[in-house]
Amino acid sequence: MNTDVIGLIAGVLTSFAMMPQLIKVIRTRNADDISILTLIVLLSGLSLWVWYGIMKQDWQIILSNAFAVLVNLSLLAYCIISRK
């Protein structure tokens, strides 16, 4: 299969992966079992992947990681708010 297609599907899957988790914590209003440290480490890594993608001019890496940053930022915000 074409490399671009593999990259596109991979990007869509890892970008949207956190959506069910986000929906789950919003519905149950419970995020106690979610590790905030995991989200912070993940966000740092994903941001660096965006930078790596820009340097390599690889739009699959840039777009999928940028979207994943947004979803994980929302999840982190919800976790912090729900624990207050």
Place this chain on the structure above:
Amino acid sequence: MNTDVIGLIAGVLTSFAMMPQLIKVIRTRNADDISILTLIVLLSGLSLWVWYGIMKQDWQIILSNAFAVLVNLSLLAYCIISRK
């Protein structure tokens, strides 16, 4: 900064990101708030990233995603066992 260094740090961060989450569910023995659908979608996406890395011969993408597959597989196994 060198592209390889950025890719290496990004890879280490996203690979190890799920470790605190894995340790947290093992310690608390509670994984009710973890979305199994998120883990399945994430695992599919990460596996495709490994494939993409192989096709692009990019070892940062291969290694970091292969390690992330292992950590997330352990987390999924623990979630399934703890719910039984």
